[in-house]
Amino acid sequence: MLTIALHTLRTRWSTFLGTFVALSLGVALLAVMGLTLASSLDAPERRPERFATAPVVVQGQNTLSVPTAIGAHVSRETRKLTQPRAVPEATVATLRRLGTVVPDRSFPVRAEGGPHDLVGHPWSTAAFAPYEMTQGRAPRTADEVVVTGDWTRPGDRLRTDHGTVRVVGTVRSRGFETAVFHTDARAAELSPRSTQLVVEADARDVRAAVKGESVHVLTGSARRFADPDPDRDHKALTAMNALFGTAGGVTAFVSVFVVASTFAFAVAQRRREFGLLRTAGATPGQIRRTVCAEALLVGVLASATGCVLGSYAAPRLADRVVDVGLAPGWFTIGDSRWPYHMAFWTGLLVALLGVLAASWRAGRTGAAQALREASVDSRAMTWGRLLFGTGLLLTAAVTLAVALVTDPGELLHRKTYVSRPTLLITAIALLAPLLVGPLTRLFSWLPAQLPGAGGMLVRENATAAVRRTAAVAAPVLVTVALTGSLLGATATLNEARATETRERVTADFVVVPAATGTTGSDTETTGFDAQTLRKLRTIPGTTASATSPSAVFVLEDGVALIRSEARAAEAAPLAATADLPLAAGKVSDLDDGSIIVNEEWQRHTVGQTVDVWLGDGTRKSLRIAAVMTTGTGDNGVYVTPANAPGAPVDRVDVTLASGADPAVVAGELREAGGHVSTRDEWLRASHPGTDRTTWYGFLLVLGIALLYTGISLANTMVMATSDRVRDLTVLRLAGATRRQVLRLVGAEALTVVAVGGVLGLLVAGLNLAGMQSALSLLSVHAPIRIPWPELGAVTGACAVLAVAFSVASAAWVMRRGAVELAGTRE
Incomplete structure (x- = not known):
């Protein structure tokens, strides 16, 4: 059997080329992921x-x-x-x-024309970095400063949010901050x-x-x-590992998918070959072992090649993630060996898993198949495929129903909406032979009614060769489904969060501090000073609600210390400027002895008492005054300013009284200080977006899916066209020109891509419908956002690839033999 397998690989190399490339790339990416993970685990300790x-x-x-x-x-x-x-x-x-x-004192600074991340310190702390003076001298008066870097020079005057200052010196930047040093006395005034x-x-x-x-x-x-x-390196490495972990999981899934699809189509094409072996005395077990041996040989060669590619790609990818800021500047690939073993054996396992079903089908080939001449697929849908496909579809439906009943919020987590589509994709792909026929007839119905035989031939060719149609549609299904599910999920969640904010904010104006920066060891928003707050609160014809960011901690069941984001506000102004999504209770009942929680809390009944730790670590028992719905997870808790000691006011919502002039009030707000926005301007500016790490992760995942789609389409088209020499010859003998035959092949490819696109859109729609159901149960009523431009681009790319490979392989086949057999000229 091994000898036969070797001869088969040599004579049918084009059949296995796509599988080899797909596995090689998959193993390479797995090796890169493993090397990245190993390097992050061996990260040096930050100094x-x-x-x-x-x-x-x-x-x-x-x-x-x-x-x-x-x-x-x-x-x-x-x-x-x-x-x-x-x-x-x-x-x-x-x-x-x-x-x-x-x-040590740290406070944000904003200077006209200066960097956005300026942070202020007292001059006496500069010696501990140490900072080296490059020009000028140390500050001596309140209006003198020393700055890091070369973005300004001694003698320049800077207009900052703390007044106009004069640069009297510069120090060499050390890379971790852009600092402005004041005298110790002035720094104490700005940050007491x-x-x-x-x-x-x-x-x-x-x-x-x-x-x-x-x-x-x-x-x-x-x-x-x-x-x-201080945790920024750890956070960056964790995010990077999550990104590559997701990419590795998708790679493994798509690799198995492509390999399984390729081997299934290859076995279907080799029915006569297996029938001849059975006629010659080969047993079903020998046939299966032959197919598995072919997969083993391809798997070994591809896995070894992938490990070599991974060793070259990993350092370059590490440099790239450092350049775009996804990893710390010191990050490099180490010399660990276990990632290569993991990638190699995983690639081999993927090859064997991909061929498992195909080998079983090959072993069932009877000797009579050697005499078969028809090319119509009579049993494209086997009982095993139907049972597995139906089982996976039911599993997806049951797990969705259980999640909606028990914990709908779980469906909004990234790890869930990234992994769930794979279940539906596999189910629909297994059931594809039942679906491609009706869909093909639907798409080709109108062309078939037009004059000429082209539309009718497209319909009959696609429906007669169900296995070929399903094999071509499968990679398109994967790419479209992943694009719609991943990008649609993030867009839907962002729209849901924007809807929550829009419904919650009822104020006419929102005022925030003019400067943000880095304070202490965290990135924070600077707060209003007492004088500005007093002015904002005393503007005639308005109600102003000043809120502060904080947090509370609660111990659930004695085993889990849960942190909840909190806002500190006075009850009456809060009720006048916001419409909280309350499930029970009243905002006006909030006082220094109470708290507003949400339904995620273990204790969430109005009147109950909860033991919490405030943002500064003070333990306190508070009565539940009101309960908010869970929402998308952004509904934190509310306390009064007395229960958020030290929290700076970072936002003032302002509601106009009846008869107040909005233009006049807006002018007075600007004079008081801060950045003033109308409600609509604030909503547009605060519309949630996808963070950079998630966006890069999705680009990587979708890039992998599109790459595999191209490989699969190229391989399947070449395999399919090589067996259509007789069909193309008959068309030429019947009078069709070479150009007409190529147009027919291209039209078939477009039809099949349309089928795969619709199936992928069906999967994406089902996934997004489940997410919308979860949002509705969480009391968030937001529409589904389908990423039509991205779906159009991906489907168009699949169409271009399918048409290009099908037409090119058909032209090559006719050039080699069909034209001579036809004996005709255009």
Whole structure:
């Protein structure tokens, strides 16, 4: 059998070329994914940046640690606080007796014509990076600053949101921030609250002095936790691994799909060949072993080739993800070997899985097939295919129904709406022989009514060769279904979130601070100062609701510490400027002893009491005043400002009183300070979009799907056309010109692509319908968003590929033999 398999590969190399290429690319991508994952697991430890030379950094309490218990096992869960606490004054006084104490202050700065990510610090902290002076001198007065980089120079005057300042010096940038250094006194005025400080003393003495206090003492590499966003590398690597993990999963699925489709079509084409082997005495088991041996040989060669390709592609892809900002600048591919083993054996397994069903069908070929001359597919739909297809379709329906009943929010998660389409795609692909016939007749009905035999021939050829039609339609189905499902899911979710915001915001104007930036160790929005807030609240003819971002933490069942985003607001102004999606209770009942929660909370009955930890770690028991619907997950909780200590006001919603002039009020709001938007302007500006990592991930997934579609179409078209020499010859002998034959072949390809496109659109529609049902159950009424432009582009690309490969292979076949057999001229 191995000898026969080797001879088959040599003589039918064009049949297996597409499978070889598809497997090679799949293994290469799996190797790249594995190498990326291995390199991220071996990532070097980040070094301190802002405090690289600081002896000791002392931080106020910035985490919440709560004991949890699972059975007899007791542990602690830790979460980062939204409002870190300052180092207590008594502790600061104790530390001053040990050595010099330098408070660190960080606040966002916005300068006309300057970078968007400016952050301010006191000059005394510049020595701990250390920053090196390149021009000028240190600041001495409140209106003098030193800046990093070369975007400005000494002598320039900058208009900032904190007033006009004069640049008196520049320091060399260290890459991790764009800083503006004020005098220590001016920095204290702009940012009175300091949550961390540097102590120039022995670390052991510092630890002994603060023993028992709620502070963190950072030394050595731990000083990196005092840097801006110390977890950014971890977040980037996690997002990157999720991206490549998704791409690897889709690659494995599409690889199996393409290989299975290719082998099934190849077996169907080789009925006479297998019949001759049966006539010569071959047993069904030998036939199956022959087909499996062919797949094994292709799998070994393709997997080895894929590993080599992966070793070359991984470093280049690593450079690319660093360039676009998806990975830290230090990220490189290591020398791990296990990703190659994983990719090789997975590729081999994919090849064997893809040929499994085809080998079983090949073994059932009878000796009488050797005498068969007809090319009409009499039993394209086998019982096994019907049972598996129906079973998968029922599985998809049942799992959807269970999710809608038990946890509809699960259907809105990315991992769910990325994986669920594969189930429906496989089911529809297995049932395709039942569907392609009626769809082909539908699409070719009108052309068949036109004068001439072209439309009728397209219809009859496509419906007679059901296996060929299904094999060509399958990769189109995959590409269109993935495009519609993935892009449609994100567009539908974004529209649902925009609908929630539109229904919730009833204010006439929304005012936000003019500047954003990096403060402390997180990226935050700067808050309004007290004077600006007072002006905004006292404008005649308006009701102003000032809200602050915060968070609350709740321990559910004693095992899970859950963080919920919160907004702090006064009840009466909030009720006048917003329409919260309440399921029970009233906004006006919110006070300092209560909270508004949503239906996702374990306890969500009005009047119940819940124990929570506030954003600064304070534990408190609050009564539930009202309950919001779950929505898309953006319905957090509401508390009063007393339960969000230290949270800066970052938004003021303003509602006009009856008779107030909108133009006059808008002018007064602008004079008070901040960026003023009308409701419509705010809604347009805040319309949710797809984050960059998700977008790159979808581009990668859809690029893989389209690449595999091209490979599959090329392979299937070449295989199919090579067996149509007699058909094309008969057409030429009947008087058809070469051009007419090629037009006929192209029209057949377009018809089959249309069938695959409709089946893919059906899968996407079913997936999006399930998502819309989940949104309706979560009290969000938003329309389905189908990405028509992207679907049109993908379907058009499939049509171009199908027509090009079918016409090219038909022209080649006729050039080699059909013209001579026909003996005619155009």
